Amino acid sequence: MPGPSLHTENLTIRFGGHTAVDNVTCAFRPGELTVIVGPNGAGKTTWFNLVSGQLRPSEGRIFKDGQDITGLAPSARAKAGIGRAFQLTNLFPRLSVLENVRLAVQARQGAGPSIMRRAAALHDVRAEAARHLESARLAAVADYPAAALPHGDQRKLEVAMLVAMQPDIYMFDEPTAGMSVDEAPAILDLIAEIKKDTSKTVLLVEHKMDVVRALADRIVVLHNGELVADGKPDEVMALDIVREIYLGVGADEEAA
Numbered sequence: 001m002p003g004p005s006l007h008t009e010n011l012t013i014r015f016g017g018h019t020a021v022d023n024v025t026c027a028f029r030p031g032e033l034t035v036i037v038g039p040n041g042a043g044k045t046t047w048f049n050l051v052s053g054q055l056r057p058s059e060g061r062i063f064k065d066g067q068d069i070t071g072l073a074p075s076a077r078a079k080a081g082i083g084r085a086f087q088l089t090n091l092f093p094r095l096s097v098l099e100n101v102r103l104a105v106q107a108r109q110g111a112g113p114s115i116m117r118r119a120a121a122l123h124d125v126r127a128e129a130a131r132h133l134e135s136a137r138l139a140a141v142a143d144y145p146a147a148a149l150p151h152g153d154q155r156k157l158e159v160a161m162l163v164a165m166q167p168d169i170y171m172f173d174e175p176t177a178g179m180s181v182d183e184a185p186a187i188l189d190l191i192a193e194i195k196k197d198t199s200k201t202v203l204l205v206e207h208k209m210d211v212v213r214a215l216a217d218r219i220v221v222l223h224n225g226e227l228v229a230d231g232k233p234d235e236v237m238a239l240d241i242v243r244e245i246y247l248g249v250g251a252d253e254e255a256a
C-alpha cells in the first residue's frame with residue numbers, strides 16, 4: 001500500500017473558547033476517495049480550510065507526501081498539489097469557458113512570457129484545454145463567457161479547471177450544493193472519473209447520503225470537531241454513534 005499523500009497530526013483550531021477542530025489525526029492515501037461527514041457545525045469545512053491553508057491551526061501539523069506544509073500559504077499548497085474547488089470563486093466570468101481552462105493549464109505549467117510567444121506551445125495548451133472541456137461535457141459552450149453558463153455548468157467548469165491543474169489531492173466541499181437534480185449527476189460523474197486515477201487522493205465533504213453511497217471508499221465522521229469514526233462505508237454507517245449524530249436515528253428508536 002502506498003504511504004499517505006496527506007496526513008494531519010493532532011490538528012486543532014480554537015476560535016476564542018470554542019474548539020472547532022479538535023486534535024484530528026488522520027491519513028489519506030492515493031487511490032482512495034474519503035467522504036467527511038458530520039452534523040452542521042462539526043468542523044468539516046474548518047478542517048478543509050486548515051488543509052488548504054485558509055486557516056492556520058492553533059496546534060498540530062499537516063503533511064503532504066511526508067513533507068510538513070503547515071507553514072505554507074494557500075498558493076504554495078496548491079503548487080504542492082493540493083487542489084480545492086471553491087464554489088465558483090476561481091472562475092473568470094468574462095473570459096470564455098475555453099479561456100478559463102486554458103489559464104488553468106498554463107498556471108500548472110508555470111507559463112511565462114516565453115511560452116506565450118511560442119505558437120506551438122499555445123496550440124498544445126488549447127488542445128489540452130479542449131480535451132478537459134470534452135471530458136466535462138462543456139465542449140458545446142467552449143466559446144461562451146463563463147458568466148453566461150447556467151449554475152450547474154459553471155460548477156462543471158470549475159471542476160474542469162481543477163482537473164487541468166492536475167493536483168494530487170482533490171478537495172470538494174459539498175460539490176452538488178445548490179444544484180438541481182438534473183445538474184448534480186454530471187458533477188458526480190466528473191468526480192467518479194477523477195477517482196479512477198489511482199494516483200489521486202480525493203476528499204469530499206458531503207451531506208447527501210446518495211452521494212456518499214455512490215462515491216465513498218471510506219468515511220470519516222467529525223462531531224464537535226473530533227474524529228469519532230473512520231472506516232469502510234458499511235461499517236461506519238452501521239455504528240450507533242453515526243446513526244445517532246448523522247442520520248438522526250437512535251438505536252432505541254430503531255428497535256422500537
Ligand SMILES: Nc1ncnc2c1ncn2[C@@H]1O[C@H](COP(=O)(O)OP(=O)(O)OP(=O)(O)O)[C@@H](O)[C@H]1O
Pocket residue numbers: 015020038039040041042043044045046047
Ligand atoms: N472563523 C470562525 N470564527 C469563529 N467560529 C468559527 C469560524 N469558522 C468556523 N467557526 C465555528 O466552528 C464550528 C465548525 O464550523 P464548520 O463550518 O467547520 O462546520 P461544518 O461541519 O462544515 O458545518 P456545515 O455542515 O454546517 O457546513 C462552528 O461552530 C462554527 O461556528
